[in-house]
Amino acid sequence: MSAAPFSSLADLLRRRAAAQPDERAYVVLSDRGREEAAVTFAELHDRAVAMAGRIAARAAPGERALLLCPTGIEFMIGLFGCFLAGVIAVPMMLPRRQSARDASAGIVADCTPRLALSLGRLIGGERGDLVGRFAGTGVEFLAVDDAAGAAAPDLPRAPRPADLALLQYTSGSTSAPKGVMVSHANLLANLAMIESAFGNTKRSTYVSWVPLYHDMGLVINVLQTLYVGSLCVLLAPVAFIQRPLTWLRAISDYRAEVAVAPNFGFDLCVERYRAEQMDGIDLSGWRLALNGAEPVRAETIERFAATFAPHGFAAGAIYPAYGMAEATVLIAAGKRGAGAVMRRLSRDGLQRHRAEAPRGSGDEQVAVGCGRALIGERIAIVDPATRRRLGPDRVGEIWVAGPNVAGGYWRNLEASEAVFGARIDGEAGAGWLRTGDLGFLDAAGELFITGRIKEVVIIRGANHYPQDIEDTVQSCHPALRRHGGAAFTAGDGVAAERLVVVQEVERTERNRIVADEVVGRIREAIVSEHEIVPHEIVLLRPGALPKTTSGKIQRNLARQLWLSGALERL
């Protein structure tokens, strides 16, 4: 890396464009894998500067701009336009057309953006609903692909390291979203950690389909390649979902060293594997296959390695990792080329919060290590009740400290204090991040995730909040009781996470409804609004759910009752 440290992402782009102007920064592939668009570092810089001029004419430094662009060059131009103008970028999923109650309204209310950056064709008709969704919020839409804009506009002073670069809305329910405040310094710190953990260089080409509004797609992929000066080849998420092997073909064609995905992406490649479609695909150049953003499963890793070994894939390339937006993205990662660290554990021991050897095959559970703390970062395992630090092989909450830990949640002092300001009992220094995940460190410092305290359902790398799902359920049919449902996962930490919904029926409606019809309506509503297929939907007698004295649903208890079959079904 060059001598002087970068002061911001804007500085990074400027220096990248000066050092290697004519090298390609990003290539975008069509749904069928053909090259559709490309941009060099200098072109990206020039277009981002013009964009920054348009942004700066409308928004002051520190104001927010939504980034509503699908995967493509325009997303990068919009993002760096914000960085150069000192405006805080808020990457967001494009609301799905048929979705009535998505996260966008809550995010807009929380961060009060001045601008929304999108594509001309989306703003101007193809997605007529888009502008309508933001009517009355004062948000002004700007088309990133509109050529207007001066080549050398007047820009405000360059961003400083402590200035906010991004708000990442991956936490909190739809009604109370929480925007993680990521500064330029946080990004640069995590990008340096990623570079060193992965061993990336200018030749570390990436191929990625992970959505750019997702911290994994953004920081680990497109920002990391810019940071090291390598090429990132982009594929739309839907292209991967439709034809997963397109991803593998691109990895082979571009001789990509790095390609990352949540666990389900590796499963999908195996499920859709067809030998006759693998003609000419050589995966021997793939050095780092990062698996993260949702629990990493041993079975997935083994199946993927076995399926693709005949096509040159090296098992040592498997690279489990752990992270979250609250720590910019990456918290722990493995050793390049070493493969996954697996450990056989006693289920009974885990119940007692200890990592011990199994006492027989019935007691055995395989855990996958997620690597170690990154350079300059500390990971502690803490008893969440006593807040005392726990030793190796003791299970507790995972706490993190380091320059990659973000500054808190946007305009939410209470949640910021609770999550970002933790202190370990008996030790000096506050400012630990509470991840809400449970796990242990082994004697060598390898981190294993074993469970979760926070009530979040992680499916295909996306965080879902139980209250949102319960609200969807209770709004889809009049026979379903308000505040009479619970959503939770059936997962035991080994199998993929699966959603279970239990819901009370109104007393007066019990005998009038057709249960299968109501269950069908619930399934339809959950799939349409949340993109999750529930594993099981159970209708309950009124009053069957456990509640606190103040009337709050006890989700954990409901889950235990469901597991033991003790819930009173309709």
Add this chain to the structure above:
Amino acid sequence: MPPKNVTEAQICDWCLAYVKRTVGDPSIAVGPDITFPQMGLDSATSAYFVVELEEWLGVELDPEIVVEHPTIGQLARHVVSRQGGNAGAG
């Protein structure tokens, strides 16, 4: 590319068999007038369903087709009407 000459009923049958296989849960009702989400097909599984249907028919389809025609009956009708249009034009 000339589409395979299939009837609406044939498309319907193929889709019903495919969805039944994909859903793999006998407690979930599968039928021509039940919406894809109600049968437990999310956008990921329906996107792949469209790919399989494309391959079987030998035509290109828009992945959004299942959003605009959310039941097997509606989808089959739409695909056949498109075929008819093509045949008439050709």
